[in-house]
Amino acid sequence: MCGIACVICAPSAAHELPDAFGEQDKRLWRRRGPHQQGHWLNSVANGEFSAEFRLFASVLRLQGTAGSAEAGAQPYEDARGNVLLWNGEIYDVAPESRASLLLLRQGWTTTCDTALVAALLQRCSSAKEAAEALGGLRAEYAFIYFSKGAQQLWFARDGVGRRSLVFRRRGEEGDLGGETLLGRHSGLKLASAMGEEPGEDGGRSWGPVHVVPAAGVYAIQVAGEQQDLLVTRAQWPAATKALVNMVRPRLRKDGTGAEAEHRRRFARALRRAVRRRLRSWTLPRPLHRDVPRVAVLFSGGLDCSVVAALAHEALPLEEPIDLLNVCFDAPQFASPDRQGAVAGLMALHRIAPERDWRLLLVDAAYEEAVTGERAEQLRSLLLPARSHMDFNLGVALWFASRAEGRVVVPEDIQLLQLAETQAGVGEGQAPLELESEVSRCWPSRVPPDVGLPY
Secondary structure (H helix, E strand, C coil): CCEEEEEEECHHHHHHHHHCCCHHHHHHHHHHCECEEEEEEEEEEECCEEEEEEEEEEECCCCCCCCCHHHCCCCEECCCCCEEEEEEEEEEECCCCHHHHHHHHCCCCCCCHHHHHHHHHHCCCCHHHHHHHHCCEEEEEEEEEEECCCCEEEEEECCCCCCCCEEEEECCCCCCCCEEEECCCCEEEEECCCCCCCCEECCEEECCCEECCCCEEEEEECCECCCCEEEEEEECCHHHHHHHCCCCCCCCCCCCCHHHHHHHHHHHHHHHHHHHHHHCCCCCCCCCCCCCCEEEECCCCHHHHHHHHHHHHHCCCCCCEEEEEEEECCCCCCCHHHHHHHHHHHHHHHHCCCCCEEEEEEEECHHHHHCHHHHHHHHHHHCCCCCHHHHHHHHHHHHHHHCEEEEECHHHHHHHHHHHHHHCCCCCCCCHHHHCCCCCCCEEECCCCCCCCC
16 A cells, blocks of 8 residues: 655644654655655645645555556656645446546546546546546545645545545644634644654644545645635545445345345455456566465455455466464464464365465564554554554554465375374364474565555
């Protein structure tokens, strides 16, 4: 995922703008985009009011190659002076939508999602038009956009809210509603993630972190007659709302009919979604053919096993698939999740023995995650979520994303099971000397330039 950020200040606070991005924030954003970083600073004045703002982006490239037109360097500025920060992936466009017309009827083609979105937004004169244009995308995203013609800053998350975008208000607290007035001496900071400390600037602190609601496209008029920063919102079109507000169909009294059809529709949609996600990349193949480009966060449960099986359907047989299993402070196969992952690996091997399945055992020390600098980093990534459950889930995801651990293949498990049988050891009671039979486990790390679609 890319890291995007913006800070906008009224004239009275403009002198503090260069220091508005703290080092902790910059470190967070750079980790999200290792391939390219860039920033853009601008001042806009018209009438009695002016504002200054800075944009920053770090790019994780899943499409195109470095230096190519498809690489999508950011901030992305077009010939008219509009500037886009984009963190997202487009999987499809709705028929007869603005995106469809742009792609099909005008002969405009690209493998770069950033360029497509910039072309769509360039044709919009208001946040309402932007919401209608983006409503035709089947995509997950967060974006920030400066429209030079409208003299507005637009920002949003997709209608389901699948990509992160959070904000802080300078000198004030509060969420963003349909219309929010920021004071004359105020400011707004937007980013994919933010550090935990609000920070001080000239006696006025940046307030707590909030999530940008996935309720539409927000707009800030950056030049005009007003003396304050006013944030307004254009709601998503009806088609997007229908997607967000999907409900289960009512069941017939006998429990059949609509329920069975609902299952079939869901299975078709899930299969299509996995296929599109895996085939949307244009990543070069690694030098070593057995290095996986695809991984699934894997506990051995039904949901992740189904996703792994659908990934198998969508990928060529020569593509290995990693199954990432995280375990905290437990012996090799003592935790239920690890035992479930082993059982899931063998089930997938029986279904598709021709596939190169690899179970990556990620062993993590919980103490390392909850104390010191590591804990501070993880809490910053989770903001504004603060609950114990949020932290536990976030820690597991973070260790899984590093993809550092020991690889086990089905043949290793078969050897271990055979040794257990010969030694007369009951299921789940393998002693340490039998665990050492998994002797072909070797250190592994997914290359840092490979995205993990878990």
